[in-house]
Amino acid sequence: MRLKDFFELFRGTTARQPSSAARAKERLQVILAVERPLTRGQPDFLPLLQREILEVIRKYVPIDEKKIKIEVEREADMSLLAVSIELPHTALSRAL
């Protein structure tokens, strides 16, 4: 045991902070939970999803292809799919 480690025992720092190995394990578990569905045989469906959503909305409202944004936020036990579509300011006036 080095002198530094000896003092750390008294300060309790080693006990309070999670070890870097524990952090490594946690980070790996999170990233692999995200990556496995994408790398283990399943195709990336997001581009297709985006195209189909766009087509459905276009049936009702004329929109610019560049004004649709799809984002996925991934965490260990769930993912958040956020679709935001910018409509031209006249698009909803008739409907309302």
Place this chain on the structure above:
Amino acid sequence: MSHVIVVTSGKGGVGKTTSAAAIGAGLALKGKKTCVIDFDVGLRNLDLVMGVERRVVFDFINVINDGIRLHQALIKDKRIEGLYILPTSQTRDKDALTREGVERVIEELKQEFDYIICDSPAGIEKGAYMALYFADEAIVVTNPEVSSVRDSDRILGILNSKSRRAERGEPPMKQHLLLTRYDLERVAKGEMLKLDDVVEILAIPVLGVIPEDDAVLQCSNNGMPVVLEPKCMAAQAYMDAVRRLLGETVELRFITPPKKSFVNWLLRRSA
């Protein structure tokens, strides 16, 4: 029946070639006729690690493309009976590896050898695919470190989906974890992922744990498979792994740090 085993990892520098050489040599020491093939076309190194670099005349690529006979390219190890090396080309590129060509060479080797060890290049390009495509078993070499574990996981996905067994819907390839460069003191301090963590994440059975050992570099400096230095920890750990590969039950060693007693300290100093 002969076994085709790929030694793979995804990430570079984790010890694939060192492990392929050690396990190939270990199998031969156990009386199994073994051939180790270098699949890293253009970055040949198995020959150097195994100390036969000055004896390469023809190579794997010549056998596939240039009508050279397999026996003209195979190099017989002078130290270990039953150990052969099939070097790759240093000048050609990976496109010279054709699936049909690799299949023909492996089928011919199967007629003669008990074990065929395919030393995969790093990455997930053609050379790596060719090395794993025909394999019955895989040894996934992993360091206790985040990027290596992630890449190993990726490789496991590829083994399960892109091998010939997977394409034919045959039973999946047997997969083994070989954890290398395991630093017992850093694990004890919580600075390094421990064996149990890596096993929990990758979820494949352990073939062996190779402790960080200065002897590994010394052996590669000398062109010697590690198992030829039988006193060192790494050699013992590799031989344990070989015995497990052959179906024996061998308890894991070198997974807890040696006790720092005065007697051990004295022994270490006098060694």
